[in-house]
Amino acid sequence: MDTAKEFRLPDLGEGLADADLIVWTVQVGDHVELNQVIAEVETAKATVELPSPYAGTVAELLASPGDTVPVGAPLLRITVPDGRITVPDGSGAETDSTSTGPEEQATEQRPQVLVGYGPGAAPVSRRGSRKAEPDAEPSSSGALVRRPDAKPGARREAKELGVDLATVEGTGPGGVITRADVRRNADGALAQASLAQASISEDETRVPIRGIRKRSAAAVTRSAFSAPHATVFLTCDVTNTVELVTRLRSSPPFDSTHLTSLAIVATALVRAIADEPSLNSSWDEETQEIVTHHRVHLGIATATDEGLKVPVVRDAHEMRLPELAGAIAAAAGSARSGEASPSNLTGSTISITNVGVFGIDAGTPILNPGEAAILAVGAISDRPWVVDGALAVRKVATLSLAFDHRLVDGEQAGCALAAIGAVLKDPVPTLVSAP
Numbered sequence: 001m002d003t004a005k006e007f008r009l010p011d012l013g014e015g016l017a018d019a020d021l022i023v024w025t026v027q028v029g030d031h032v033e034l035n036q037v038i039a040e041v042e043t044a045k046a047t048v049e050l051p052s053p054y055a056g057t058v059a060e061l062l063a064s065p066g067d068t069v070p071v072g073a074p075l076l077r078i079t080v081p082d083g084r085i086t087v088p089d090g091s092g093a094e095t096d097s098t099s100t101g102p103e104e105q106a107t108e109q110r111p112q113v114l115v116g117y118g119p120g121a122a123p124v125s126r127r128g129s130r131k132a133e134p135d136a137e138p139s140s141s142g143a144l145v146r147r148p149d150a151k152p153g154a155r156r157e158a159k160e161l162g163v164d165l166a167t168v169e170g171t172g173p174g175g176v177i178t179r180a181d182v183r184r185n186a187d188g189a190l191a192q193a194s195l196a197q198a199s200i201s202e203d204e205t206r207v208p209i210r211g212i213r214k215r216s217a218a219a220v221t222r223s224a225f226s227a228p229h230a231t232v233f234l235t236c237d238v239t240n241t242v243e244l245v246t247r248l249r250s251s252p253p254f255d256s257t258h259l260t261s262l263a264i265v266a267t268a269l270v271r272a273i274a275d276e277p278s279l280n281s282s283w284d285e286e287t288q289e290i291v292t293h294h295r296v297h298l299g300i301a302t303a304t305d306e307g308l309k310v311p312v313v314r315d316a317h318e319m320r321l322p323e324l325a326g327a328i329a330a331a332a333g334s335a336r337s338g339e340a341s342p343s344n345l346t347g348s349t350i351s352i353t354n355v356g357v358f359g360i361d362a363g364t365p366i367l368n369p370g371e372a373a374i375l376a377v378g379a380i381s382d383r384p385w386v387v388d389g390a391l392a393v394r395k396v397a398t399l400s401l402a403f404d405h406r407l408v409d410g411e412q413a414g415c416a417l418a419a420i421g422a423v424l425k426d427p428v429p430t431l432v433s434a435p
Contacts, residue, residue, distance in 0.1 A: 002079045005054050009069045012043055012342055018070045019043045020214075021063050023155065030058045032078065039075065040155070043215075046342050047306075056080035066208070150177035158182045172337070180305075213307040223369045227283070228405040231364045232413050236421035237385055239395040244427055253322040262354050263325035264431070265377050265399075268423035269352060270296050270317050271430055272416040278408045279373040279416055280349050290407060299348030299368055300328055302335040309335040310368055312348045321431055356380060362398040372407040375420070376400040397424075 009019060019041040026038045035051040038058075042048075059077040063069050148165035150158070154177045158165050168185045170177035199206040209217065241264050249259050273280045273296055281292040298316040302309050311331035316324060334340040351368045356379035365376045378398040385394035401417045423430045 002056075002081055004059055004077050005056070005080050006074050006077050007038075007053060008072050008074050009041070010050075011071050012041075012048060018068050019048070021065050021067050021069055021075075022047065023065050024061060026058050026076075028058050028061060032056065032058060041069070042306075043342055046309075046340055046345055047338050048342065050075075052078065054078045054080050148177055149175065150182075154178055154182050216307050219369050220366045223367045226369075227367055229364070229367065229402055230405045230410065230413070231400055231402045232410070232417050233362060233398060233400050234417045234421045235396060235398045236424055237387075237394045238380055238397050238424045241424045241427050242380060242395045244431075248321075254325065257322060257326045258329055259321075259325045261380065262352070262377060263321060263328055264427050265375070265420070265424065266298060266313075266316065266324060266328060266352055267321055268420040268427070268430065269350070269375055270298070271423060272419045273317070273350065275419060276408075276412045276416040278412050279403070281372045281407050282349070282370050283372075283404065283406055293349040295349070297347055297349045298328075299351030299371070299374075300331050300335075301351055301353035301365075301368075301374075302332045304336045304338075306338070309340065309345055310348060310351055311335040311340050311344050312346070314347070350374070352377065356397065362400050364400060365402050367402060367404060371404075373401060373403040373413070373416075376402070 012019060020043075022040040022042050024039050026032055026036075032038060032052045032055065034053070034055045037049045038052045039050045040047055041050060056078040059079045061076050062074045063076075069075065148168065149170065150165050150168075155165065158168070163182050163185050165177060165182075168177050168181050169175075171181055172178045238261065241261055245259055245261050245264065248254050277292050280296055281290055284291050295315055296317040298313040299310040300313060302311060311334060313319075313324070313327040313331050316327070319327060331340075331344070334344060348368060348371065350371055351374040353365050353374060354377045355363050355365075356377050359379050361378045361381075363376050363378075365374045367374050376399070378400070380395050380397045382393050383396040384391055385396060386392070387394065399417060399420060401413055401420075403413045
């Protein structure tokens, strides 16, 4: 006799209360194997693939793509043959207590956490040690055909636009299919209208607010109206920094790293925190305490196809320039590719954003919720500058430091920004003495 088992949305960690169901990768009647990917969901931080905790047959899908599903809510039911019931450890599955002993029943009382996620666990990357998706899947004729290698976002978009991934040539690393590849294969205006399930009339276009965009909007609104923002600005000569970056790029320590001025700005920010630790703090409303963090986990604001993400470089204060430059590039790259896990996108203590890449001179950034400060770096451009009493053309940039005025006073913010500017004017002494 078969048993129907229910799979509920597991705790994906980092305090996330729900997730948006993006796409089912199985349908009613499909046979699934243990750990086969059955769905993709999008949290406030990342796209996550959900593996099946059972081997059996899909009996019922309990949610539809686009639904926001609370943690613990049922997602689907799988019919499992008796005698083959798997008792997963913290997978979010409903365990059959009639077939377990006291030891297994005790396991049922533990918090339900998807394997590789949740408190105290290191998330498993979708392209990590285990294969997250099958190499082959059945065609309409029943024969096995190789499944195209595509990013989850690309699969979702292909489904929405009606694009056959088998006809798409991937341009990503190793030939992986990206969202841009899917769009190039989509059919003109009709495909664009289908994108994001937009509602288009003669006068307006309406696009549902979902996923990362929805949660990002909630986060910045909460930050803007819960923390008293203030911003200080500094325009500084960064000629020596630009020249140093050019020289270092050809040196052995940076052979495998694309060094940019942002890495030196980040080094200067970390050094400023050592003298002004209030920048690396947070406000605990519940306990009415100021929490000063002793470790610097640097958030890197990154524009992606899915919206703004802030991947984290952990323990940035312990890194020398080559390591920090590589970590910043890797963090931003993982966010853009969609491979950053939820834990890689949470836990920053201070953030940095490079608006200069868009040709912007300066801005007033909104704090990442829970942080005391964020540094915005403007475009580096040639400007007239007074050097030793004479006018010269120099590389100049504007820095903007936004801060929570409950945690950071104007004097502290001003001193920190001035110190960062001093490093960019003459970076060598700081880099030589850096940890």
